[in-house]
Amino acid sequence: MNIEKGYVDAPVEPGTDLVAEIKRLKKEKNAVILAHYYQKGEIQDLADYIGDSLALAQIASRLDEPVIVLCGVNFMGETAKMLCPDKKVLIPDLSAGCSLADSCKADEFKEFIEANPGHTVISYVNTSAAVKSLTDIVVTSSNARQIVESLSEDTPIIFGPDRNLGNYINSITGRSMKLWNGACHVHEQFSVEKLVELKKEHPMAKVLAHPECPRQLIILADKVGSTAALLKYAVESEEKEFIVATESGILHEMRKRCPDKTFIPAAPNDSTCACNDCGYMKLNTLEKLYNCLRYEQPEVNVDADTAARGRKPIERMLEISAKLGL
16 A cells, blocks of 8 residues: 555556445445535545535534545645544545645745734635634635624734635625735636626526636626535526536536536636636545545644644634524
8 A cells, every 4th residue: 555646556456346335435434425516526426425615614523423534625634634633534635735725835824914913814714724723713715704794894804815705705895804815726717708708608697606716707797606605596596507617516516406407617718628627626536535445544634733723713613604604
């Protein structure tokens, strides 16, 4: 067994029924599988719970199983570990990173905070454990607006790392938060020009956009929200056609929940792609998930001091969200 590549690099016997074996191992190990909406459909279908970052954090905080397999990117595994320090947290591929988290290094963010004293520090969940440990409150795209609005209007706020989400919240709340200059490479790459063309081709389609998208795309959207909010809107809407501007993994659940509706992925600037995928999210595969359960590796670990400091702002997020009914 070798995990130098970030995953268990072990041979899988030809003919192995991976789905059946994953289910068997999950039961044998008393494990629970959590998957983000951006995972491949075959992994979503095997998960005990699927959701966005807020839902996965809420679920992880109340699990009884001793083993959690987080099918997502590594900051999600760290979040689960900080919330569940006594549980074994696994992730199929530790090299599944996040461009947004990578855009905010802890030492640089610390300098930014020190250069702006007296501010409440709000960090997006798409950050490392080290950045969370510097933070007062963690937020997700599902609760960022409400948590910002829960603070008094005269509270000076630092918001990091996503400048697009921060700008969107500033625009709808009237706040003037100081923003870290980070962004998600997936949402940054959506093409406004191609979206306009899609709207011409599908004039009845509603545009659904994640707030990590740039402002010039946001203003074209009929609904702006987290993946969970976009899914809810699609399910409840009487409309039958939607153009979706977020990572393409959410289309699996949208189509599953709404088989009578049409979901069209918004296109990126790259002319060779018809939809926008996060390469990090897609690093997780059935083979890696199988070996992850089989060998209980790779395991997510966060040093005790960072975990203790990082857990507080996550728990504060969960407490505020519970009070707000989110």
